[in-house]
């Protein structure tokens with residue numbers, strides 16, 4: 362038993378075992394590389410609108426300090442636990458290392474349901490969480506960003522709370538903040554855009570014609586909505602499926618993604634959109650399509666449904682959507698399904714977060730096209746390295762991507778000695 366006991370943490374450990382065996386990491390060093398350097402749990406009492414006081418648990422995990430500060434998103438979700446937060450921090454470490462960013466991975470969040478909080482309550486939870494975290498984070502220690510259940514506004518409250526404590530504006534404490542207070546042009550769209558850049562690369566490798574291809578996107582939040590819009594409006598792909606936590610919609614003739622986006626902006630969810638096309642969320646991911654992009658929660662592609670996926674490209678916009686037993690099945694289907702693993706596929710967000718942090722520290726101002734060009738250059742480099750390694754060593758894309766990340770962290774730790 363450890364404080365990390367949780368299915369998602371176990372999944373990260375199982376994945377690490379595959380990589381550690383492949384890289385022949387000695388057994389006695391493995392705990393050092395998988396267990397987080399530091400983990401914090403905080404209690405956040407908040408006055409609710411009805412006059413009651415509720416207490417929320419908050420977490421922050423910093424995985425390793427070998428390259429510099431840690432970096433990672435903040436998740437507001439009812440089921441969040443220390444173990445899940447740790448798994449997300451570990452994946453973030455490998456993701457940053459694969460993209461050659463000078464960060465260790467971190468993750469944090471609050472166990473709460475942001476959908477059930479009023480704006481005032483959400484602000485109070487955000488500010489209290491940041492206040493409790495002040496001793497543990499900083500622009501050179503640990504930089505926060507958005508994740509599921511948080512957005513630009515939450516980042517603005519984090520920045521304001523931290524800055525009030527310091528006595529001056531410290532924009533570099535968070536990324537993904539509004540452009541009006543030093544956010545980077547294109548950060549909000551960066552994860553979804555990166556997902557689509559890599560889908561286009563995979564399509565061109567597989568000689569697939571975008572105009573004749575179809576896509577299903579699970580999740581219609583920051584990552585999923587941008588990916589679906591970009592696939593439909595920029596790549597010319599027909600989006601036949603979209604979903605969120607309230608509805609799964611499938612129409613082989615195509616979905617008007619722009620109308621869906623406007624609907625969600627007004628109503629908050631897809632619940633009342635295209636009701637005639639609603640399907641069972643359980644079978645949604647196995648419906649026919651060329652591109653499947655899970656952009657919502659973890660562990661949705663499992664041993665149960667991996668054998669039934671009909672897609673040719675699996676683009677993992679979410680963190681941890683595919684379980685290790687599903688991975689074994691997908692490895693057997695390597696010539697049918699081209700997997701773009703999460704630590705590569707959704708790296709666009711942290712890459713542009715890195716640009717935002719650098720611009721903040723140096724007081725630089727980059728245009729959106731400068732940001733996007735740099736983003737695509739880094740993704741291109743990572744993509745080529747993963748494909749090359751997978752082909753050379755005859756391993757899956759996930760193993761190749763994780764191995765490159767793990768190797769870089771190991772090298773930095775070895776060079777520095779035992780401390781990180």
Ligand code: NAD
Nearest residue numbers: 508509510552580581582583584605606657679680707710
């Ligand atoms: P978000 O909160 O903006 O949106 C989440 C979406 O998923 C919502 O549409 C929600 O309704 C939907 N959803 C929740 N549960 C679902 C379910 N069971 N089935 C179908 N849909 C469901 O979150 P986001 O920022 O878009 O993050 C989505 C995923 O992408 C997460 O795994 C996150 O860790 C990962 N990610 C996000 C970023 C980023 O920059 N935001 C970067 C890298 C990875």
